[in-house]
Structures are given as structure tokens and as C-alpha cells.
Amino acid sequence: MNFDEWCEPWIKVTPERQEYFMTQLQREIQPGHSLYGIKKIKAVGERLDQDDVLFVLFGHPYYQLAVVHLTYTASQMSTQWPRTTFFLNTEDWMENCMKPDSEGYD
Template sequence: MCDRHILFGVNARAVGKRIDCDDVLFVTDDPRKPIAVVHLTWKFETDPMWPVTNIFNGWQDWIENCMMKDHSDYTNCE
């Protein structure tokens, strides 16, 4: 990622990955952006908008605004 990306310089640890796409769930050391979902692009990006990253304020925020919708979308497409 480029040096203007929202997670540049933030310590992050991958804790999960969607099985149907390249979205990875990260926990960070930054209390302003504790949970992040990153859609990996598998190349060096020069645009700070890539990789696409969604920040969540904590686990409950991620559950309500990401996991539940993703689960519904995934289970309803089978």
C-alpha cells in the first residue's frame, strides 16, 4: 500500500478471511481504527484508495455492519 493509505504505518494482525473473496479481517494497534476489513489486491498500490479498506469502531460495529450482511449475502446465494 502507498504511504497515504489509511492503514499505512499501523500495526495490524490478520485474524480472518472470507472464503468467497479476498477480504481479510485485521485487528490493529490503533484505537482510532481497531478493526479493518481490507480487500487485498495482490499488487503494490500507488492510489491511497486501494486496497479498499473499511474501518470499524470495534467488534460489535463489525458484527452489525459487516459480518451479518456478509453472512446473509453468502448464505442466500447458494
């Protein structure tokens, strides 16, 4: 996956923020959530104007990426949170998420 080009409001995650986001994700995911049980996930991007984080999913049967809207609370009562949108690959995410987000960003 190639993440060399970023369009605001999306930026590359620094190593320090990567660890922070991974810890927060683990706090929020509970049994029944669509990301629960995925063994290896890596934060690679964050949206500047929202609490959205782009994660690479290793070993997911269908998707390579997910944008997760972190809530910054402990696990929720509903498995709908944190809200998660899946993408087949980098091209899918760039075309259907990063580019549209960039067009509406000032």
C-alpha cells in the same frame, strides 16, 4: 475482542494464512494509505468468496478493526487501494459486515 463465532463466508485465519496475509498487506500499503504507519496489525479473519481480510489494529486512534480487500499486486498508484473499511470494534464489524455478508451467502 472476541472472535469465537464466525458466520460464513467469514472464517478464522489459520496461523499460516495469518503470516501470508501480513506479508501481502505490507506489499500493498504505500505512504498515504490509511493503514500506512500503523505499527501492529494482525490478520484474524478472511472471507471465503472474496479477497477480504479482517485485521485487528493495535494503537489506531479511532478504530479497532479493518476489512482490507487485497489486490495481490505490488503497491498501487493510488492510495485508495487496497480498499479498506474501518470498524470501531468487534460488535460494529459483526453487525455491519459479518452478519450482512452471511445473509447473502449461499
